Amino acid sequence: MAPDPKLSHTAAMILQAIHCGYIYGYNLMETTGLPSGTVYPALRRLQKEGLIRSQREPQSVADAGQRPTRKYYKLTPPGKAALRTSTKRYPLLARLIPSLDGESS
């Protein structure tokens, strides 16, 4: 991975959304307004570049809620660093994605 990865606006927006607490694929789609055909491949690419990591929730949790298991995404330390750089590059990014807990990110 490059020491200082440069991200496109779309990729930075997805990272920002994950940072704000939208950790599921469908949530990310709704929050960013991007179609599924953009979000899921972008998530795979970000994961391949080591900026995010994914994990499936335990089957027992999903069974208890009578729903399928979900895959959730988290920023890795390089991902957080890339997001910081991108926020400087795209200053309006933080305003585009509202934080889930209502705080400004």
Next chain:
Amino acid sequence: MIILRKRDRASIHSLILGSAALLVPRSRRVEWLDEWKSELWYFLQRPDGASQNSLWGRLFRDKDALLFSLGAFNDAMWLRRDSCLPDHRQNLWLQSPVNCLLFLAAAAVVAISFFFRSSGPFDGITLASHVHPAVVFAHFEMLAIALLVLPSTTSLALGEYPATPCSPARAMRIRRGIFLLIKFALVFSIVFCGTMDLAPITSGPATLVCYLFAFRWALIDQRRRCPVCLRLLSNPIRIGQPSQIFLEWHGTEYFCTRGHGSLCVPEILTTFSTMRWFDLDSSQPKPLP
């Protein structure tokens, strides 16, 4: 009746996801399909409010779900491409403009050396027959036709690069032009010498097609390069949906790996919708608060 319609809808989504899954590498297919089925389940469970029960609400819901499922094809294609190129970094050296020119120059040297050979695998082909005026004239006829047909195969425009405080300096623009000229010259040498070498087994139309492909590649390659560092842009991200082409921008966004900017390429190039470059240099002025 309603149950049947729900089943029909479910089967349509399953059919779409199942079709897309065929594109996914076999080793990851089951996991990929489970993941998408799970995401679709959550998509269908989303609260829609009062509109959920109305006819229009249901229609929009079905349409959205259909678009969501169709997005699986993009994801599947990404995985397929990713598996075909196990390590993208192996191809990174081709991104460099110097390496690109070196590669073309090497190919041109090979083609020219064959052109000037005294004899070759095709007996009777000599330098004398190459430079016969009739042969050369016919060849240049094909070249002229190729140049006339070229605009119908690809746009001749090299993209829109709005002038900003961080736009490339004039020297860089000249360098970009020189790069294109050298590329054209090398490509011409390769095709000219190559098709002359193979004249006994190629025809005029084959020469025409070779010129068309070569010039088309040179133009497309030029457009996909960063105007600052001339490296090939990467990390393509598709934005928008083909079905909403009249409502929103639809195309692909490329990015310079060195962070000079991004290039937005519309899916359909028109006179009013051309490729647009956005500078992202660190010296870019900050927007107003």
